[in-house]
Amino acid sequence: QVQLQESGPGLVRPSETLSLTCTVSGGSISSYYWNWIRQPPGKGLEWIGYVYYTGTTYYNPSLKSRVTISVDTSKNQFSLKLTSVTAADTAVYYCARESSANGWLWFDPWGQGTLVTVSS
Amino acid sequence: DIQMTQSPSSLSASVGDRVTITCQASQDISYYLNWYQQKPGKAPKLLISDASNLKTGVPSRFSGSGSGTDFIFTISSLQPEDIATYYCQQYNSLPPTFGQGTKLEIK
Numbered sequence: 405q406v407q408l409q410e411s412g413p414g415l416v417r418p419s420e421t422l423s424l425t426c427t428v429s430g431g432s433i434s435s436y437y438w439n440w441i442r443q444p445p446g447k448g449l450e451w452i453g454y455v456y457y458t459g460t461t462y463y464n465p466s467l468k469s470r471v472t473i474s475v476d477t478s479k480n481q482f483s484l485k486l487t488s489v490t491a492a493d494t495a496v497y498y499c500a501r502e503s504s505a506n507g508w509l510w511f512d513p514w515g516q517g518t519l520v521t522v523s524s
Numbered sequence: 525d526i527q528m529t530q531s532p533s534s535l536s537a538s539v540g541d542r543v544t545i546t547c548q549a550s551q552d553i554s555y556y557l558n559w560y561q562q563k564p565g566k567a568p569k570l571l572i573s574d575a576s577n578l579k580t581g582v583p584s585r586f587s588g589s590g591s592g593t594d595f596i597f598t599i600s601s602l603q604p605e606d607i608a609t610y611y612c613q614q615y616n617s618l619p620p621t622f623g624q625g626t627k628l629e630i631k
Contacts, residue, residue, distance in 0.1 A: 449568065449611060449622040464619045465525075498567055508574035509615040510558045514567035 406431035408499050408515035416493075416522050422486040426499030426515055433457050433475065437502035438482045439511060440473060442495040450495075454502060455482050489522045496520075526550050526614050530623035536631045543599040545626045547612035550593075556616035557595050559588055562625075563608045572597070604630060 412424035426438065440452040453463035455473040463471045467486070475482040486493060496519050500511040527550035537543050547557065555575040560568035570579055572588040575595060585600045599606055607630055612623040 448624045449613075451620045451622070462618055466619075500567075505573075508556065508577070509620075510570055510573040511560075511568075511613070511620075512570040512579075514569075517567050 406501065406513055408501065408513060410497060410499050410515045410518040412518060412520070414519060414521060416489055416520060417524055418490055418522055419488055422484070422489050422493060422520055422522075424484045424497055424499075424518065424520070426482050426484075428480045428482075428501075433477055433480045433482065438473075438475065439500045439502055440484045441498045441500055441511070441514075443498070443517075444492075444495045452484065452486075452497075491522050494520065494522045525619060526553060526617060526621050528612055528614055528621050528623040530610075530612055530626050532626060533624065534627040534629065536629045537602050538631045539602055539604060541602045543602050543606075543628065545597040545610055545612075547590075547595040547597065547623050548593055549595075549614055549616075552592050553614045553616035555591050556614055557588075557590065558613045558615065559586075559597050560611045560613065561606075561608045562611065568611060602628075602630075 407429045409427045416422045434457045437454045437456050439454040443449050453473050455461045455475045470487045472485040496517040498517045500514040503512050529548045531546050557575045559572040562568040571582050576588045587598045589596050609625045609627045611625050
């Protein structure tokens, strides 16, 4: 079965760029939309954006000016870059696949999540 | 963006109780409503898609109903392992949005 695993630094300095990678195993990255979702400590879930395996992207308007999501099909990976981070960007970051059937859409599976703390 | 409002925000119930969580969308989302369960320190787990479609392997005590703007999530007989936070999520339009969550505790 498909599994996702996030990787990247757990600590980022304010004003710098947060960079994470999600590695997809057990299946191909082709023909799906791949998503980043985050959850500040003790709070709810916020969708960041997605990348299609062709490279097409869509970002949450609330973060659009700071977000870039890209895909590397040769490595079965996709990545997140978030620029000019502040303490408000401290969160557990999840990668997730968008799955569908008969036109219905949902997020499954998810990675285990990785905590990124923004602090000097 | 479509706003998703869950109630209650927290809920305390006894083992064996019937538990109901509601989710209201700020506009018509048809049946594009999913329910997730999140246990502490874990990623969310999909339980129900398209409002009422129970995913494979999910116990039948979980169910969902509704359409348009009003949705209900039910646990027919609460079990100790159901202690978690539950989220609704709409996927009728981008960006997908989540409810604020309902934290379920054992009384």
